[in-house]
Amino acid sequence: MxxxxxxxxxxxxxxxxxxxxxxxxxxxxxxxxxxxxxxxxxxxxxxxxxxxxxxxxxxxxxxxxxxxxxxxxxxxxxxxxxxxxxxxxxxxPITQTERPRDELAIKLAMAVTTQDVDVAEVVQAQRTATMRTLQELTRSKRGLDSPLDVAQTLILDSKIFQAEAELRWLDHCEAVLSRRSLQHPQEEP
Amino acid sequence: MIDRDPSPVPSVVEEDPGRDLVVELADVGRVHQEGAQAVHALKEVSLEIVAGELIAVMGPSGSGKSTLLNIVGGLDRATSGRVVVEGEPLDLLSPPRLAALRRRRVGYVFQDLNLIPSLTAVENVMLPRELDGVRTGKARKEALAVLGEIGVADLGDRFPDELSGGQRQRVAIARALVGERRLILADEPTGALDTATGDDILRLLRARADAGAAVLLVTHEPRYAGWADRVVFLRDGQIVDSATAGLVTAR
The missing domain is CATH 1.10.10.10 (Winged helix-like DNA-binding domain superfamily/Winged helix DNA-binding domain)
Structure with a gap:
């Protein structure tokens, strides 16, 4: 570790x-x-x-x-x-460089069970920050000559897929939470 | 409640007051009437796209992404607010003038490729120019030039069913780019393509933006939105946030 x-x-x-x-x-x-x-x-x-x-x-x-x-x-x-x-x-928002993916998951789990925290806001703030990271990674990739810099391209791709996975997961969290709030409108966490 | 970091570098729009505005949406709304119920597909959306900019729109199904694209392209009409494309307020245009603007200035790339199966690749690309009254010889020359630019010049004589999915999408993009179109609208242009081929498509759209076009891309795939200068998040017909890349592309 x-x-x-x-x-x-x-x-x-x-x-x-x-x-x-x-x-x-x-x-x-x-x-x-x-x-x-x-x-x-x-x-x-x-x-x-x-x-x-x-x-x-x-x-x-x-x-x-x-x-x-x-x-x-x-x-x-x-x-x-x-x-x-x-x-x-x-x-x-957690920045990608600090990259404790666990911390993001813990933060979301806590946000759901903590009163007076707007989970949607937490999700959106993270989404914007992670998207910005993804844009920067893509920009770096554009600067590479892909036949020549295959290794570097693939490493960047790995980070791009990680950022993408995080964004998909955030979308998923949002969808699950909004479905839950539709089904239990009175139930405050 | 949440302090968002302001983007480290101001966007192009703030930076250059003499910018070359291609699309301007101001407080645009779109209401559909479903029986007695009014459905707000878009609510007070304001967005500006300058030449050279690639903007991605993201959001869940039903958030208004495609409605936004259709309104910018004149395929759908806003029920409130102002839509200006290349200096022309769309709501003031007569249907024939709107059709002419769409044909000459706006290029579309859709998920369903809709190439005409009985025409070769080059004939498909020539079609919009011929419809616009350009002579066949000139239209052919233009079409071949665009096909060359996107790296499929050798496929011009093939029919759509003789092309791979990625090649067909390139031809569809060539058709959207031919002529002097400064606005490219792309609705999920990567469809079911694998990620490496999808990246190639984005590379093309990016190059077109870098060459001075304004590109509006609707996608639900974060990796493709990553190519944009700005990513706009739509929820229930409203823009809730946007992410601007840290550096402004040198143009």
Whole structure:
């Protein structure tokens, strides 16, 4: 696992937990269960990771520990700084160079289950950013002489297909979500 | 709610006030009457396309992509707003003048290739020019020149059923380009072509834009929209966002 990837996974977990805490105070086991439920158990977390992440977020002023519940577990709450951080995360598209595809999936999963987040806006902001990346990749490809630069062309094509896959997935998310909101107009996530 | 990064470089439209405007849509609407119900296919769409620009329109089925293209091409009429093509307000044109503008200035490429099966490739390309009163010899010369430009000069004498899908689409594009057309309208021109052949088609449209045409492309395939200077996203008949490539092509 390279450092950049590890960092992006770490940041995804951090932001994912913070998004859950924006819905109300929770203790570590609750956070783990809800994180896995939101992401369809695609990213299993161990409880140690949860508490390490909470401790760092406490140090950074994003969460604060409260009282222990009857079973001796500490309940964490989000601070105003933490709430700002969640808002910033949802509002900022992930750029292709940072490429934690997992983070985008986690962000969408969290956006769906977090109140007061306009999922359609999150999807559209990401779509525009990813399309811009695709335009830049295509522009680079146009600058190549394809019989001569076959290897470079294929590498660019690989990135083009990745960006395309992401855009198709975003279209799919939007279609599924709009169908769901038509079927359950009263049901607020 | 969401802070979008402004595009790093201003679009051509903002940059050059003396630009060469080919298409101007201002607050264009299109309402279809279905029984007692009014269906808004397009709502207050504003869009400008300058010479040399390739614009892609994306959106889910029923978002108004094809309606937009048909209105720009004069195949459908807006029910509100203003549509100006090459300086001519389309709603003020008489049907014969509209037909003449369509024939002379606008080239169409559709998904259904609709080449005439009993005519050779070169005869298919000559057809719009002949309909326009150009002599056969001159029309043939022009057609061969365009076929050469897009790399299928050697296929001129073949009939459509003797061509591959990609070759047929090239001939259809040649037919859309022949003459002095500065506006190319392409509705899913890559149809069922494989991605490498589809890329070739986009390369042709891009080259035509770089040579000074305005190109409006409707596609649901992100990889082809990636060739555009600007990608416009349509939802329920409205433009919801657009992505502009970071650099402006040197022209």
């Amino acid at each position: 390279n450092t950049e990837y590890a960092y992006s996974v770490f940041m995804s977990i951090r932001h994912g937990l913070l998004a859950l805490l924006s819905q109300g105070s929770r203790h570590g086991y609750q956070l783990r269960a809800e994180f896995e439920a939101s992401t369809g158990a695609t990213w299993p977390l161990n409880i140690g990771q949860v508490y390490t992440t909470l401790a760092r977020m406490e140090r950074d002023g994003l969460v604060e520990p409260g009282e222990q519940d009857e079973q001796g577990r500490i309940v964490y709450s989000i601070t105003p700084d933490g709430a700002t951080e969640v808002g910033r995360w949802f509002a900022t």
